[in-house]
Structures are given as C-alpha cells and as structure tokens.
Amino acid sequence: MSPPLLSVEGLGQGNVSLMASQVTVDSLSPASLEFKERNYLGLSDCSSVDSSPASNLCKENKSNLNLKATELRLGLPGSQSPERGPELNLLATGKLNEKNLFPLAPSKDGICSSSQKNVVSGNKRVFSDTMDGFSEIKGPSYTEGNWMFNTSRTDSESAQPVGLGKFSGSGNINVMLSSGSAVTHAALVKEVPQKALEAGHHLKTANASKVNGSNNNTSAPAAKAQVVGWPPIRSFRKNTLATSSKNNEEVDGKPGPGALFVKVSMDGAPYLRKVDLRIYSTYQELSTALEKMFSCFTIGQCGSQSTCGKEMLSESKLRDLLHGSEYVVTYEDKDGDWMLVGDVPWEMFIDSCKRLKIMKGSDAIGLAPRAMEKSKNRN
Amino acid sequence: MAYSFPEEVLEYVLSFIKSDKDRNAVSLVCKSWYEIERWCRKRVFIGNCYAVSPMIMIRRFPEIRSVEIKGKPHFADFNLVPEGWGGYFYPWVIAMSKAYPMLEAIRLKRMVVSDECLEMIAKSFKNFRVLVLSSCEGFSTDGLASIAANCRNLRELDLRESEVEDLSGHWLSHFPDTCTSLVSLNIACLGSEVCFSSLERLVSRCPNLRKLQLNRTVPLEKLPNLLCRAPQLVELGTGAYSAELRPESLSNLVNAFTGCKKLKALSGFWDVVPLYLPAIYPVCCGLTSLNLSYANIQSPDIIKLVSQCQNLQRLWVLDYIEDSGLDVLASCCKNLEELRVFPSDPYELEPNVPLTEQGLVSVSEGCPKLHSVLFFCRRMSNAALVTIARNSPNLIRFRLCILEARAPDYLTNEPLDAGFGAIVENCRKLRRLSLSGFLTDRVFEYIGKHAKKLEMLSIAFAGDGDMGLHHVLSGCDSLRKLEIRDSPFGDQALLANAAKLETMRSLWMSSCSVSYGACKLLGQKLRRLNIEVIDERGTPESRPESCPIEKIYIYRTLSGPRFDTPNFIWTMDEEGNSPLGIA
Numbered sequence: 027m028s029p030p031l032l033s034v035e036g037l038g039q040g041n042v043s044l045m046a047s048q049v050t051v052d053s054l055s056p057a058s059l060e061f062k063e064r065n066y067l068g069l070s071d072c073s074s075v076d077s078s079p080a081s082n083l084c085k086e087n088k089s090n091l092n093l094k095a096t097e098l099r100l101g102l103p104g105s106q107s108p109e110r111g112p113e114l115n116l117l118a119t120g121k122l123n124e125k126n127l128f129p130l131a132p133s134k135d136g137i138c139s140s141s142q143k144n145v146v147s148g149n150k151r152v153f154s155d156t157m158d159g160f161s162e163i164k165g166p167s168y169t170e171g172n173w174m175f176n177t178s179r180t181d182s183e184s185a186q187p188v189g190l191g192k193f194s195g196s197g198n199i200n201v202m203l204s205s206g207s208a209v210t211h212a213a214l215v216k217e218v219p220q221k222a223l224e225a226g227h228h229l230k231t232a233n234a235s236k237v238n239g240s241n242n243n244t245s246a247p248a249a250k251a252q253v254v255g256w257p258p259i260r261s262f263r264k265n266t267l268a269t270s271s272k273n274n275e276e277v278d279g280k281p282g283p284g285a286l287f288v289k290v291s292m293d294g295a296p297y298l299r300k301v302d303l304r305i306y307s308t309y310q311e312l313s314t315a316l317e318k319m320f321s322c323f324t325i326g327q328c329g330s331q332s333t334c335g336k337e338m339l340s341e342s343k344l345r346d347l348l349h350g351s352e353y354v355v356t357y358e359d360k361d362g363d364w365m366l367v368g369d370v371p372w373e374m375f376i377d378s379c380k381r382l383k384i385m386k387g388s389d390a391i392g393l394a395p396r397a398m399e400k401s402k403n404r405n
Numbered sequence: 406m407a408y409s410f411p412e413e414v415l416e417y418v419l420s421f422i423k424s425d426k427d428r429n430a431v432s433l434v435c436k437s438w439y440e441i442e443r444w445c446r447k448r449v450f451i452g453n454c455y456a457v458s459p460m461i462m463i464r465r466f467p468e469i470r471s472v473e474i475k476g477k478p479h480f481a482d483f484n485l486v487p488e489g490w491g492g493y494f495y496p497w498v499i500a501m502s503k504a505y506p507m508l509e510a511i512r513l514k515r516m517v518v519s520d521e522c523l524e525m526i527a528k529s530f531k532n533f534r535v536l537v538l539s540s541c542e543g544f545s546t547d548g549l550a551s552i553a554a555n556c557r558n559l560r561e562l563d564l565r566e567s568e569v570e571d572l573s574g575h576w577l578s579h580f581p582d583t584c585t586s587l588v589s590l591n592i593a594c595l596g597s598e599v600c601f602s603s604l605e606r607l608v609s610r611c612p613n614l615r616k617l618q619l620n621r622t623v624p625l626e627k628l629p630n631l632l633c634r635a636p637q638l639v640e641l642g643t644g645a646y647s648a649e650l651r652p653e654s655l656s657n658l659v660n661a662f663t664g665c666k667k668l669k670a671l672s673g674f675w676d677v678v679p680l681y682l683p684a685i686y687p688v689c690c691g692l693t694s695l696n697l698s699y700a701n702i703q704s705p706d707i708i709k710l711v712s713q714c715q716n717l718q719r720l721w722v723l724d725y726i727e728d729s730g731l732d733v734l735a736s737c738c739k740n741l742e743e744l745r746v747f748p749s750d751p752y753e754l755e756p757n758v759p760l761t762e763q764g765l766v767s768v769s770e771g772c773p774k775l776h777s778v779l780f781f782c783r784r785m786s787n788a789a790l791v792t793i794a795r796n797s798p799n800l801i802r803f804r805l806c807i808l809e810a811r812a813p814d815y816l817t818n819e820p821l822d823a824g825f826g827a828i829v830e831n832c833r834k835l836r837r838l839s840l841s842g843f844l845t846d847r848v849f850e851y852i853g854k855h856a857k858k859l860e861m862l863s864i865a866f867a868g869d870g871d872m873g874l875h876h877v878l879s880g881c882d883s884l885r886k887l888e889i890r891d892s893p894f895g896d897q898a899l900l901a902n903a904a905k906l907e908t909m910r911s912l913w914m915s916s917c918s919v920s921y922g923a924c925k926l927l928g929q930k931l932r933r934l935n936i937e938v939i940d941e942r943g944t945p946e947s948r949p950e951s952c953p954i955e956k957i958y959i960y961r962t963l964s965g966p967r968f969d970t971p972n973f974i975w976t977m978d979e980e981g982n983s984p985l986g987i988a
Contacts, residue, residue, distance in 0.1 A: 253810065254483075254484055254485065255480065255483030255484050255485045255890070256483070256810060256865065257748065257751045257781065257806055257808050258482070258483045258806060258839075258863075258865075259483070259747070259748070259751055260482045260483070260540075260566065261482075261484070261568075262566050262568075262594060263698070263699075263747065264751070266675070266699055267699075267749065267750075267751075287484075289488075299488075300484060300488075362572070
C-alpha cells in the first residue's frame with residue numbers, strides 16, 4: 027500500500043487515505059492558511075525520507091506562508107517582486123547571480139530520441155563545467171522564443187510571463203554582455219510590482235489602451251499586445267484569418283491583423299521555434315529577434331575558439347558572429363525553394379515565406395544565385 | 406454464479422453495450438465478466454497516450470478493432486507546449502501492427518504522426534478503414550500517398566486541422582481506380598492544389614461518399630462538377646468561395662446545390678464573394694450545421710443566410726455577425742444547440758465590430774436548446790452572465806473568452822465572479838467551462854461549491870492565491886482536466902489536494918507559482934502520477950527549490966515515467982530527487 031498521502035486531516039498518521047473523497051471540504055477550517063501550514067509540515071514521511079530539501083521548503087514556506095497566500099501575487103515564476111525570499115531577489119542588488127540564471131547544458135546531441143534521458147542521471151553537465159569552458163553550450167539555455175521577442179514590445183500582461191523569459195534567458199547573454207542590460211532588468215523589476223498593484227486594487231478600467239500603454243517602457247508602442255497563446259486561437263485559424271483579411275484590405279490602411287507563425291529551425295538546435303512574422307516590419311527587426319532567440323548556440327559554436335573564452339561578448343560581437351560567415355538565415359518559399367532571407371522586399375517575403383532556417387554559411391552558398399534569378403524572373 | 410450464464414450469451418449481450426463507461430462497469434462485476442468483456446471489446450479510447458502503454462492495452466484487450474488516442478495537452482493548441490514535448494504515435498503503431506492485424510480505425514488527436522507511421526498503417530492492417538488525424542503533425546503528403554495507395558477498403562480519411570508538410574497535391578492520385586469505398590474525405594487543412602481530375606474521378610466512383618471537405622485551392626468553378634457527381638453528400642466543405650463573375654457561374658452553382666437534397670452541413674467558405682452566397686439558399690432549410698468561421702462576409706449577408714436556416718443546430722461564425730445578426734439568429738433558429746463566435750481581429754483591443762455580450766444574451770433568450778457556447782468578445786458584464794445563466798440552464802459547455810486579459814465587468818468595474826458564479830449555480834449540467842476576464846478567488850469558491858458535474862476547466866489570468874485552486878480541487882467532484890495559465894496558484898493548494906490529482910486525467914499549470922520543491926515532493930508522494938516539470942531555462946536543480954518552475958504537467962499513469970521526454974522536461978521520481986541525480 028502506498029504511503030499516506032497529503033491528506034487534509036490526519037497529518038501523516040492513521041488514515042491512509044488515497045481517495046479524494048476522504049479529503050473533504052469540511053475538514054478545512056476557515057483559517058486555512060494556518061491549517062495548511064500544519065498539514066504541510068506534518069508529513070512524517072517527508073521528514074524521514076529526505077529531510078533536507080523538504081524541510082528547507084517547509085521552513086521557507088513557514089516564513090512566507092502568511093504573506094504569500096494572502097498577497098495578490100500574479101504568480102510570476104521567478105518573479106522579480108521583492109516580497110519573495112531573498113534567494114530570489116537577485117535583481118534588486120543589480121547583480122545577476124549567474125549560477126542561478128545560467129542554465130545547465132543538456133546532453134551532447136540534443137536530439138531527444140534516446141531513452142532514459144531525464145529519469146536517470148547522467149548526460150547533463152553541471153553548471154560549473156560549462157562556465158569554465160563555454161564549450162558546446164547547446165540546448166535549452168534560452169527561453170521560449172516567443173517570450174523573448176515579446177519583451178522587446180512589452181505590452182500589457184506580456185510583461186508578466188515574458189518578464190521571466192527575459193530575466194533568465196538573457197541571463198545567458200547578460201553574463202557576457204555589458205551592464206546595459208541590467209538596466210532593462212531593473213526596469214522590468216519596477217514594472218512588475220506596479221502591475222501587481224494595479225490588478226490587486228481593481229484599477230483596471232475598460233480602457234483598453236491602458237493595458238497596452240502602462241508598462242511600455244521599452245520599445246515599439248505601435249505593436250499590438252502579444253502574449254503567448256492569448257487569445258486562445260489555434261494557429262490554423264490565426265494564419266487563415268491573416269491571409270483572408272489581407273485579401274480584403276482595410277480602407278483605413280490598418281496593418282494586416284492576425285499572426286503569421288512560421289517555424290524556425292537552426293542547425294544544431296534541439297528543437298524548433300515559432301515566430302510571428304507580422305510583428306516585424308523590416309529584416310533588421312527579424313534578424314535581431316532571431317539573434318536573441320538563438321544566440322546561445324552561436325556562442326556555443328564559437329566556444330572552441332579561444333577568443334570567446336572568458337571575455338565579455340558584446341552585442342555587436344554577437345551580431346558580427348551572425349553576420350559573419352558563420353550563419354545565414356534562409357527561408358522556404360511557397361514553391362518549396364530555399365532562399366536567402368533579405369533578397370526580396372519585406373512584404374513579398376512575408377507573403378511567400380513558409381519556414382525559416384538558420385544554417386551555416388557554408389551550407390548556404392548555393393542559394394544566393396538562385397535567389398537572385400528567381401526575383402529577376404518575378405520582375 | 407459464473408456457470409449459470411454461458412459465456413456466449415453474455416458475449417452476445419455485451420455486443421450491444423458500446424459505451425466505454427458501461428463496458429468498464431461490466432468488467433468490474435466479477436472476474437469472469439472481466440475476462441469475457443475484455444475478449445470482446447472492440448473499441449478503446451485512451452485520453453492520454455502516456456497514461457497507459459501500448460503493451461498494457463494489448464495485454465488487456467486482444468481483439469481491438471478501433472483505437473482513439475489523444476496526445477498533447479489542450480494548451481498545445483495555443484503554443485504553450487514547446488515543440489518536441491512528445492505524443493508520438495510511433496510506439497503505438499509498432500505494437501499494434503503486430504497485435505492487431507485486423508485493426509480498422511485509428512483516431513488521433515494532438516499526436517505526432519510521422520510518414521513512417523502512416524506507411525506502417527498502410528501495410529500492416531489489411532482491413533483498415535478509418536483514419537482521423539485531428540490537430541496532428543509530423544507527417545507529409547507522402548505519408549498520405551501511402552495510405553491512399555494501400556488501404557483498399559478506406560472509408561474515412563479526415564485530416565482535421567492537422568499540420569501537414571504539404572509537398573504536393575499529387576498524393577490524391579494514388580487512390581487506385583479500384584477504390585470505391587470512400588465515405589468521408591476531409592482535406593481542408595492542406596495548402597497545395599490536388600489534381601482536380603483525380604479528385605473528380607475519385608468522387609465519381611465512390612457512391613457512398615457522404616462527407617467531402619475540400620481545401621482552399623479547389624476553385625468555386627469546379628464545385629458544380631463535383632456536386633453533380635456526388636448529390637448524395639451530407640456534409641460539404643467548399644474550397645475558396647470566390648470566382649470571376651460570369652453569368653453562368655451562379656446558375657451552375659445554384660443547380661448543383663439544388664441537386665444535393667441530403668445536405669445537412671456546410672463549411673469552408675474561404676475568400677467569399679457574397680454574390681455567390683445565394684447559391685446555397687436552396688439547401689438552407691435542411692442545414693443543421695453551418696461553419697462560416699473562415700468567411701469574411703459582413704452582417705447583412707450572414708443574416709440573409711442564417712434567417713433561412715430554421716433547422717440550424719450548430720453555427721460557427723466570425724464576429725462579423727454582430728449583435729444584430731445574433732438577434733436574428735435568436736429569432737429564426739429555435740433549434741440552435743451550439744454557437745461559436747470567433748474574433749476577426751483578435752489582437753486589436755478596440756472593438757472593430759459591434760459585437761458585444763448583448764448578442765450572446767439574445768441567443769440565450771431565443772434558443773432554448775442552446776447547450777454549447779464558445780464566445781469571443783471584448784466586454785462582458787455580470788448582469789449579462791446572470792441573464793444568460795437564467796436563460797440557459799441546460800448549458801453543457803460554456804467557454805467565454807474576453808479578448809483583453811483580466812478585463813472586469815465593463816459596467817461596474819468589478820470582477821466577473823458573480824457572473825460566472827451564476828453560470829455554475831444555474832447550469833447544473835455544466836461539463837466544460839473556460840473562464841476569462843478579471844476574476845478573484847471568489848469565483849473559484851462558487852465553482853467548487855456548485856460545479857459538481859464539471860469535467861474540464863480552463864483558467865487564465867485569474868485568482869488571487871492558493872485558495873482559489875484549493876476550492877476547485879476540493880470541490881469539483883467530477884473534474885478530470887484542469888488547465889491553468891498565468892494565475893497565482895502555488896504549492897499549498899496542490900499539496901493539500903494531492904490525492905485529488907489521482908482522480909483526474911491531467912493538470913496543466915504554466916506561469917503559475919508552483920515551486921520546484923513542491924514538484925519533487927509530489928513526485929515522491931504520488932507514485933501513480935507523472936509529475937513533469939517543463940522548464941526551458943535548464944535544469945531546475947540549478948535554481949533554488951523555492952523557485953517556481955515554468956510549466957508543470959501532471960497526469961495519472963499506469964506506465965511510470967516516460968522515456969521520450971525532451972531535454973527540457975524533468976519527470977520527478979520516487980526518491981524525491983531531480984532525476985538528473987544532482988544533489
């Protein structure tokens with residue numbers, strides 16, 4: 027029989043209760059905060075089996091419990107709000123605790139087909155290994171791509187989950203970049219508690235623009251709010267709407283609504299990203315976003331060269347790396363041909379782009395002449 | 406007792422029992438009934454592909470003819486589940502190819518299906534008949550060609566909203582001339598042009614074809630030809646509904662539609678030229694289902710259509726219908742059961758059309774049989790929700806999406822707790838609910854108290870803290886699927902209600918406040934659940950235990966941790982350690 031679960035009553039003794047029906051609402055007192063606290067700590071199993079992590083958690087919970095549960099938190103993972111425990115308060119000091127931010131490098135091949143990858147210990151390297159050598163840093167050391175480029179817009183609630191994205195994902199980059207980015211983080215820190223305040227005190231008005239405008243400290247006020255997955259509409263529908271409304275152009279010249287998600291893959295990256303092309307209006311914007319999204323791979327690739335070893339990699343160096351012979355961005359068009367990004371006018375590109383791929387410059391050599399020819403034929 | 410009833414008799418009786426629930430009940434009566442039942446079960450439904458392994462299914466049910474399997478969590482539809490998460494059909498098809506040579510039907514939802522899988526299906530199952538791939542991905546038109554070429558008795562090929570790598574339309578020509586068995590063909594999600602003459606010939610030689618959903622590239626001019634060859638159609642999805650204006654185009658269409666006396670459902674309608682809409686007037690009075698959700702037509706045209714569809718039971722439409730159109734719907738379509746209104750411009754927070762909560766109120770007033778609602782709008786009020794709840798006590802599914810996250814009651818600026826509270830209190834049969842707008846823990850108190858039949862709940866940007874989640878987990882007796890995003894729910898509610906998790910199919914939480922420590926604890930305590938931490942920042946071990954994780958997916962399973970997790974997912978194991986073994 028399995029050990030007693032976290033039953034609401036009984037606190038780890040006597041009632042071996044597996045059924046939810048045993049967990050009754052009645053057993054909860056109104057002062058449930060306290061109750062839960064006891065309940066949580068009363069796990070005899072927990073303390074005997076593996077005391078340190080569990081009791082640490084208990085301790086932390088004890089101190090934070092009364093605060094947390096009643097606070098109007100907006101539940102940011104890794105939130106920058108100062109109410110949280112000191113170990114999370116990394117940004118307040120302006121210093122980035124690299125150890126906590128810098129994600130672990132995954133296994134070498136990055137292909138997730140092999141078994142026993144995560145259940146058994148093994149293939150993953152510890153942070154200290156990677157920090158020393160910058161060698162072969164691949165894998166999920168970046169955050170969800172959408173999150174990242176949404177920060178460049180930071181409209182409305184996108185600041186919330188996105189805050190995290192930028193926080194930890196660029197933790198990567200910030201380790202190596204100049205302190206300029208710390209300022210942006212500070213800005214984000216300020217934004218978050220303010221948002222919490224807003225929501226908590228029902229300051230929401232029906233004025234839609236307030237949501238958009240309120241924390242638009244960074245850039246592009248013109249871009250619409252883009253929270254990942256909100257509103258909840260399937261990609262197929264979004265893309266279809268986008269193309270059909272383009273066909274019937276709005277009279278007042280509003281930009282085409284809807285999103286146009288295309289997959290972006292990169293040689294050596296473990297998995298794909300999706301990018302909404304409608305967010306950008308120039309190649310430069312797209313390029314910057316892609317750089318941010320996939321920068322860690324580039325860094326990893328250059329790791330073998332001694333130059334990248336310990337010195338701070340500035341943003342411009344990053345760009346040079348991408349624009350140098352290392353990587354090029356290509357796309358698959360409607361006819362199934364692979365072309366270099368940047369040859370055709372932006373509007374035409376959006377129209378015909380089905381998929382993006384970042385490949386090594388050496389692989390892309392054959393593409394350039396074809397692309398030129400094609401656009402010649404079109405004109 | 407066992408020998409008072411010969412097996413054959415019981416088997417015969419059981420052959421009339423189709424529902425899974427009933428079958429499951431039968432198998433619990435006694436051991437011999439369990440045995441008899443399992444040998445004669447023909448269909449199995451697996452709501453979570455990782456809840457059970459192919460071997461377990463095969464071991465228990467040796468004579469299956471039809472499987473239905475679901476893979477990724479629902480929020481995958483909205484890009485919240487990273488690519489590479491899982492849901493691979495391959496292990497299933499490998500196992501079934503050996504165990505179920507007589508398999509006839511495969512229905513998959515949100516799974517990754519490769520061309521290799523499709524080839525295996527094509528060559529392993531001699532009597533294969535039905536393939537439905539709903540929101541699936543990972544395959545190309547080459548895989549479809551294998552299916553077309555090899556499945557001699559294919560009846561249904563339905564690609565509903567799947568993401569197909571569209572290499573060419575040539576695959577359709579792989580249906581041999583001897584194939585005459587098609588009953589249903591849905592290729593609406595495909596982008597490239599199929600060879601039209603192949604399509605025509607295919608349609609001509611399949612006299613049982615009842616359902617045909619074309620893709621956008623099939624031009625309107627070709628539709629009359631097709632319809633004349635298949636006047637027995639019951640469901641039709643048009644291609645692009647636009648053509649150059651020619652005098653005979655319209656009359657051809659009208660004649661073709663008039664010939665389809667059995668038509669009950671229409672969909673498609675991409676790129677509509679309103680001039681051609683009157684062509685479907687002849688069939689309107691027989692229509693029970695109309696999907697205009699891709700049609701860029703304005704309210705007056707929609708009204709003209711809808712007002713002729715008195716027998717309409719299901720309408721999917723864009724917000725172009727406007728409140729005025731919904732008023733007409735309410736007065737003309739008294740048999741309406743399901744309404745879905747989608748936003749034409751979802752990212753624009755300022756209203757682009759006069760569609761408000763009023764439209765939904767009208768429909769709830771005028772349509773007594775309304776039971777399923779999916780409604781996107783820009784504003785809502787408690788008063789409206791209370792009215793809707795009062796008008797439609799028989800609601801089964803109520804999914805409301807106010808486009809602006811956390812939008813309060815636009816009249817009073819209050820949270821929408823009372824409104825949704827009224828919904829759950831009055832609609833006792835409610836099985837599915839999606840919340841939006843500004844909501845505090847109070848709404849969850851109402852839900853926990855009243856929504857006893859609720860099976861699926863979707864929460865976004867709502868609640869104040871753990872009490873909210875606690876109300877739901879402790880109060881909703883029938884809850885099977887719970888999905889939450891961007892809400893301040895954390896450890897306490899989860900831990901206090903851990904036992905509940907084993908009674909549910911799955912729980913998804915993303916951008917909430919669940920700490921890694923809590924995940925480890927759950928993993929340690931609840932052996933029959935998989936606690937999967939999804940975090941793209943790298944291993945949670947590199948951060949403090951109190952640090953919240955990005956996403957968590959918890960589901961019950963008989964198969965233990967899965968082995969196909971990508972490197973951004975960590976399954977909590979029994980020792981309470983991170984499975985990476987890093988102390």
